[in-house]
Amino acid sequence: MTREQYLQHLQILKRYITEMGERSCQSVSDSMISLITQDMELAEKVIQKDMIIDEYYLKIEKCISQLIARQSPTAGDMRLVTSCLKIAVDLERASDLAVDIARITKCIEEKHTKPFSNVLKMSELGKEMLQHSIVAFDTLDEELARKTAAKDDEVDRLFYVSQKELIEMMSGDRSIINNGSYLLFVLRYLERIADHACNICESVVYMASGERANLN
Amino acid sequence: MFSNAKLNEKIAFSLLKIAMGLVVAFVLIILYDIISNGYGVISLEFITSAPRKGMTEGGIHPAIVGTLYLITCSMIVALPLGILAAIYLTEYAHPGKTTWLTEMAISNLAGTPSVVFGLFGLAVFVKYFGFGDSILSASLTLALLILPVIIRASQEALLTVPKEYREASLALGVTKWETIRKVVIPAAIPGIVTGAVLSIGRVAGETAPILLTGAAYFYPKLPGSIYSQFTALPYHLYVLATAGTNIAKTRPIQYGTALVLLMIVLGVNLIAIYIRNHYRKKLQR
Amino acid sequence: MSDDFANGTEIAVKGLNLWYGKNHALHDISINIPKNSVTAFIGPSGCGKSTFLRCLNRMNDLIPGCRIEGDVNINGEDIYSKDVDVVDLRKRVGMVFQKPNPFPMSIHDNIAYGPRIHGIKKKEIDGIVEGALKAGALWGEVSDRMGISALDLSGGQQQRLCIARTLAVKPEVILFDEPCSSLDPISTGKIEDLILKLKKDYTIVIVTHNMQQAARISDYTAFFLLGDLIEFGKTGQIFENPREKATEDYITGRFG
Numbered sequence: 001m002t003r004e005q006y007l008q009h010l011q012i013l014k015r016y017i018t019e020m021g022e023r024s025c026q027s028v029s030d031s032m033i034s035l036i037t038q039d040m041e042l043a044e045k046v047i048q049k050d051m052i053i054d055e056y057y058l059k060i061e062k063c064i065s066q067l068i069a070r071q072s073p074t075a076g077d078m079r080l081v082t083s084c085l086k087i088a089v090d091l092e093r094a095s096d097l098a099v100d101i102a103r104i105t106k107c108i109e110e111k112h113t114k115p116f117s118n119v120l121k122m123s124e125l126g127k128e129m130l131q132h133s134i135v136a137f138d139t140l141d142e143e144l145a146r147k148t149a150a151k152d153d154e155v156d157r158l159f160y161v162s163q164k165e166l167i168e169m170m171s172g173d174r175s176i177i178n179n180g181s182y183l184l185f186v187l188r189y190l191e192r193i194a195d196h197a198c199n200i201c202e203s204v205v206y207m208a209s210g211e212r213a214n215l216n
Numbered sequence: 217m218f219s220n221a222k223l224n225e226k227i228a229f230s231l232l233k234i235a236m237g238l239v240v241a242f243v244l245i246i247l248y249d250i251i252s253n254g255y256g257v258i259s260l261e262f263i264t265s266a267p268r269k270g271m272t273e274g275g276i277h278p279a280i281v282g283t284l285y286l287i288t289c290s291m292i293v294a295l296p297l298g299i300l301a302a303i304y305l306t307e308y309a310h311p312g313k314t315t316w317l318t319e320m321a322i323s324n325l326a327g328t329p330s331v332v333f334g335l336f337g338l339a340v341f342v343k344y345f346g347f348g349d350s351i352l353s354a355s356l357t358l359a360l361l362i363l364p365v366i367i368r369a370s371q372e373a374l375l376t377v378p379k380e381y382r383e384a385s386l387a388l389g390v391t392k393w394e395t396i397r398k399v400v401i402p403a404a405i406p407g408i409v410t411g412a413v414l415s416i417g418r419v420a421g422e423t424a425p426i427l428l429t430g431a432a433y434f435y436p437k438l439p440g441s442i443y444s445q446f447t448a449l450p451y452h453l454y455v456l457a458t459a460g461t462n463i464a465k466t467r468p469i470q471y472g473t474a475l476v477l478l479m480i481v482l483g484v485n486l487i488a489i490y491i492r493n494h495y496r497k498k499l500q501r
Numbered sequence: 502m503s504d505d506f507a508n509g510t511e512i513a514v515k516g517l518n519l520w521y522g523k524n525h526a527l528h529d530i531s532i533n534i535p536k537n538s539v540t541a542f543i544g545p546s547g548c549g550k551s552t553f554l555r556c557l558n559r560m561n562d563l564i565p566g567c568r569i570e571g572d573v574n575i576n577g578e579d580i581y582s583k584d585v586d587v588v589d590l591r592k593r594v595g596m597v598f599q600k601p602n603p604f605p606m607s608i609h610d611n612i613a614y615g616p617r618i619h620g621i622k623k624k625e626i627d628g629i630v631e632g633a634l635k636a637g638a639l640w641g642e643v644s645d646r647m648g649i650s651a652l653d654l655s656g657g658q659q660q661r662l663c664i665a666r667t668l669a670v671k672p673e674v675i676l677f678d679e680p681c682s683s684l685d686p687i688s689t690g691k692i693e694d695l696i697l698k699l700k701k702d703y704t705i706v707i708v709t710h711n712m713q714q715a716a717r718i719s720d721y722t723a724f725f726l727l728g729d730l731i732e733f734g735k736t737g738q739i740f741e742n743p744r745e746k747a748t749e750d751y752i753t754g755r756f757g
Contacts, residue, residue: 002694070713
C-alpha cells in the first residue's frame with residue numbers, strides 16, 4: 001500500500017469526526033436530562049463541554065486544510081474531506097443548540113407542564129438521528145443515512161403538533177406562559193438538531209455515492 | 217501527386233541507397249578477386265613452410281609469424297600506454313595550454329604519413345637505441361603509429377561513460393581512482409576494444425615503417441628473438457609484386473598472401489568483436 | 502529563522518555564497534536543517550536549489566570554476582575546512598540522483614560496491630546487502646534474483662536500489678536530487694513512502710520540482726528563487742500560509 005502517511009491522516013480525520021459526533025450526542029442527551037430533571041450541575045457541564053467540541057471543530061478544520069494543501073485528495077477522498085468539513089459544522093451547531101437547551105434549564109421555573117411527553121419523544125428521536133448519522137458516517141452506510149433522514153418528517157410533525165398544543169395550553173393558563181415559551185424554544189432547537197442530523201446524512205450519502213441528495 | 221518535400225525525400229533516399237550499394241559492390245568485387253585468385257594456392261603447406269627458389273615456390277610461414285609477432289609486440293606497448301594516456305587526458309588533465317598542446321600533438325600524430333614514422337623508427341630505435349633491424353624496432357615504430365588511434369578511441373569510449381556512473385560512485389565516498397578503475401573503465405571497454413581492433417588492422421597492413429626498421433627482403437626462416445630480422449605479410453606481398461625474381465609467375469602466391477593477410481585481420485577482429493559484445497552484454501540489458 | 506527543532510539541528514549553513522566563474526549563483530544562504538526529518542527544497546528551475554544541495558556533500562567540487570564561501574556545518578563539523586576528507590564526507594552524506602543510476606553490475610554487486618571499496622570484510626558484505634535492500638524496501642522483490650543485472654529492474658526499482666546502495670555505506674544524511682522526476686506515480690508513491698520511513702534513522706533533504714511532493718512528504722520546506730533562499734519553515738505553514746508573496750505565487754502556480 002502506498003501513501004501510508006496520507007491514509008493515516010484520513011483515518012485521523014474520520015476519527016475526529018466520530019469523536020466529535022459522540023460528544024455532540026452526549027451534549028444533546030445531557031442537556032435534555034438536565035432540563036427534565038432540573039439538574040443545574042449537568043446543565044453547567046454541558047455548557048462547559050461545548051469548549052471541547054469547539055476545539056474539535058478547529059482541529060478538524062486544520063486537519064482538512066492541511067490535507068487539501070499537502071495531499072491533494074481526489075475522488076472518494078475529496079468527497080470525504082469536503083463532507084467532513086460540512087459534518088463538523090453541523091455537529092458544532094448541534095452541540096450549540098444543546099448548550100442553548102442547557103441554558104434554558106437554568107431559566108425555567110420549578111413547576112412543570114404537561115407537554116413534556118411530546119418533547120421527550122422529540123428529543124429521543126433527535127438524539128437517535130444524530131447517533132445514527134454518525135454511525136452511518138463511520139461505516140459509510142448509505143442506506144442507514146437515508147433511513148435516518150426519513151425520520152425527520154416525524155420530528156417535524158411532532159414539532160408542529162406540540163407547538164400548537166403548547167400555545168393552546170398557554171392561552172388557557174397564563175401562569176405557564178414563562179415556562180411554555182421556553183419550551184417552545186426547546187421544541188425549535190430539537191427540530192433543528194434533527195435537521196442537522198439530516199444534513200449529516202446527506203453528506204454521508206454524498207460521500208458514499210457522490211450523489212447530492214436532498215433528504216429534508 | 218507528390219508534394220515537393222516527398223519528392224525530395226525520394227531523391228535523397230535513392231542517392232543514399234546508391235551510395236551504399238556502391239560501397240558494398242566494391243567490397244564484394246575486391247573480396248571476390250582476392251578469394252577467387254588466392255583460393256587455389258592456400259594449403260596447409262602454403263602456410264606452414266618457408267618460401268623456396270627465390271620466393272617463386274613454397275609457403276609464407278615466416279611472414280605469417282612475423283606479422284603475428286608485430287601485432288602482439290606493438291599491442292603490448294601501445295595498448296596500455298594509449299589507454300593510460302587517454303585516462304589521464306579525459307579524467308585528470310585540467311583544460312589548459314598543456315592539455316591543448318597534447319591534444320593537438322595527438323591529432324597531428326594521427327595524420328602523419330607512415331613512412332615518416334618509419335624514418336623516425338630508423339633514426340631512434342634502430343640507430344640511436346641500437347636495437348638494429350629487428351622486430352623490436354619495427355614493433356615500437358608501429359606502436360607509435362597506432363598510439364593516436366588508441367588514445368582517440370579510448371578517450372571517446374571514456375567520454376561516453378555516463379556522468380551518472382561517476383557521480384553515483386563519488387557520492388558513495390569512493391575516490392576518483394577507484395571510481396575510474398571499478399566503474400568507468402569496465403564501462404568503456406567495448407569502445408577501447410573497438411579502437412584496438414582498428415589499430416590491429418593497421419599494424420597488420422603497414423609496409424613502409426617496417427621496411428625501414430627491420431623487415432628483411434628475403435627471410436625464409438623464423439625470427440629467433442625480438443632482436444632478429446623478420447618478414448611480414450604486407451612486405452612479403454610488396455616484394456613479390458614489385459621486386460620478385462619472376463613477378464608474373466608468383467601472381468598466385470601474391471593473391472594467396474593477400475588472402476592470408478585478410479584472414480588474419482578478419483580473425484583478430486572477430487576475436488575483438490566477441491570481447492566487445494561480451495562486455496557490452498554485461499553493460500546493457 | 503526557527504531553530505527549535507524537536508531533534509536538533511543536523512546541518513547548519515551560514516552565509517553561503519557560490520560562484521560558477523563570474524556567475525553568482527547562490528546569495529548568502531543561511532539555513533538550519535533539522536535532524537531526523539525531511540526537508541524539501543522547492544523553487545523554479547535555475548533557482549539554485551540543486552546547486553545548494555550539492556554544496557552539502559561537496560559535489561560542486563567536481564565542477565571547474567566553482568567557488569564557495571561561507572560555513573556549512575554538518576553535525577558540528579565545518580565540511581569546507583581544510584582538514585576535511587571529501588571522500589569521507591561523502592560517505593557520511595549520501596546522495597540519490599534524478600535519474601536512477603545503478604552501475605552495470607548485478608543487484609548484489611551494486612549494493613556491495615560501496616562497502617567493498619571501504620574495506621568491509623567479505624563475510625559481512627552479504628548481511629549489509631540484505632539489510633540495505635530491506636531498508637530500501639526492495640528485498641522482497643529481488644531476494645531470489647540477486648545475480649541479475651541491476652539494469653533489468655524497472656525504473657522505480659532501480660531508484661530504490663540506488664537508495665539501498667546509499668544506505669549500504671551507512672550515511673547520516675541522505676540528499677535526494679529530484680528522485681522521482683523520471684518515475685510513474687506508483688513508483689513515486691513507493692519512493693515517497695520509503696523516504697518517510699527513512700527519516701526515523703536519517704536526516705533527509707530532497708530537491709523537488711513537484712510542489713505537491715514537497716507538501717506530501719516534507720516536514721520543512723525551503724523556497725528558493727534566483728539564488729536566494731526566500732522562505733523556510735514548517736511545510737504546513739508554507740503551504741497554508743506562506744509569509745512571503747513570492748512563495749505564495751509559486752506554490753499557487755501564479756508565478757511569473
